[in-house]
Amino acid sequence: MPGSDRKTITILKALLEAEDGFVSGNRLANELGLSRVSIWSRMEKLRDQGFEFEAVTRKGYRIVKKPEALSSWLTRAYLEDSTIDYELVFLSSIDSTNDHATRLLANDFEAPFFVIANEQTLGRGRMGRQWYSPPSYNLYLSFASTPNVRPDRMQLFTLWMGACIAQHLRNRLNLDIGIKWPNDLYFDQKKLAGMLTEARVDADSIRELVFGLGLNVNQVQDDWPADLKQSAISLREPYGRKLDLNRMAAQLISAISTGYETFISDNIRNDFEDLWPQLDVLQGQxxxxxxxxxxxxxxxxxxxxxxxxxxxxxxxxxxxxxxxxxxxxxx
Structure with missing residues (x-):
């Protein structure tokens, strides 16, 4: 993850893995080649981001509170063991993650990269429809790349990425999540997520590609606007409890990255043909x-x-x- 403070992330990861246990400050200092003062200053930086720690003499440190809202530090710590090496752009609020990703591409920001926001003020779905994007409940992210592939390769792209995401969620949460053609994830006949793919085509090649995902994670029924109460659902409702938004973000970043790399390898058709019948919510309807x-x-x-x-x-x-x-x- 270019641009991140890996030593701070390593400290946070060690504390997360210890769960309710303590992590020795001496151990962290020795492993990272830092002074105890440097360890402490990095933990103070994390405190400013909503973390709370307990320090006990001769025992060390442990986490007593993590941010519930989107946190760049927490998401990166959950990703620390992955092979993902794309830039992650975290924003507290943005008009649209897809639009921001497009602006970054136009300014030669190195791709591939992710844009992840805590809130969208002008979130978009297909055909310019608004995507309801309140802060702190759900995930709004976009993945941008410069694939340089033939335009005909794009015909299955959104459906393939949806299949990768749906399969990950089914395996992770044991929920019967499916895909409603052409670009929505559904559970129990209600919309769980929407996908939006936008591309720039030069001559005979896809030069820029932005894949956006809005996933309802922790929204509760009473908080939906009146026009969405009967048609929308979040993972929290069927799962039965609140989910860790940052762990979910890290897992989806991994799933999307793996799905994209498989797509680029031009080796998706057999896997897609196996997955689609399991996920197609319209079949026979x-x-x-x-x-x-x-x-x-x-x-x-x-x-x-x-x-x-x-x-x-x-x-x-x-x-x-x-x-x-x-x-x-x-x-």
Whole structure:
């Protein structure tokens, strides 16, 4: 993680691993080649970020409180053992993580990198819709890269990244999370997350790519705006308790990074074909959709090789949708 204070992160990681136990200040000083005063000054820096520590003579230090809101130090400490070496840009508030990532790319910020925010004031979904992004409850992040791949390679990209994220959450939380084509994660017929991929194409190559994720993590039902109470859900609701936002951020950064690297290797098709039937929440459902040629009704029947949705109409005709709005038909 370029640009981070690795010695402070190493101190924090040691304290986290000790859980309720103490970590010797002498041990930390010897392992890191620092003085006890330097160890203490780094811990004071962490105190300013919302951490609380207990110090006991001849025992050392232990954590007694961690920040519940997004913390760059805590997320980086959870990532310390990973192989991720991308820059992480943490922001307390931003208009949109996708927009900020695009601005950084335009100013030649070295990619790949992540933008992670505690709050978005103008969070966006597909078709310019607003994404509800209050502070401290949920995750709002964007991953930016300069992949230099053919445009036709992008047809499965968002669905592949969604599959990687959904599979990680299913394994981690034992929740039956699925994907609603083309870009949403769902649980119990409610929206859990949205994805937004934006790209700049030069000639015959994708030069800049930004993948955005808004994941509802700790929002509680009573706090949803009235227009979202029936359609949105957070992980906290089915999981039954509050989740560690920073641990979740670290895990998703790893999952997204691994998914992207697999995508770049051009080796996703077999894995995607195995994963998709497990995750497709529309399969076999009667749906309504808007296509370029007008409204479509029928049974959702999987994807074609390009990631387009196949719909079998009432007349038995197979229609493929490249994009558009899809809703379950209500009877």
């Amino acid at each position: 009667f749906i309504e959709a808007e296509s370029r040629d007008g409204p479509v009704e029928g049974i959702a029947s999987g994807l074609d090789n390009h990631g387009s949705l196949i719909v079998k109409t009432n007349k038995g005709k197979l229609v493929t949708l490249n994009s558009g709005e899809v809703h379950l038909k209500r009877f």
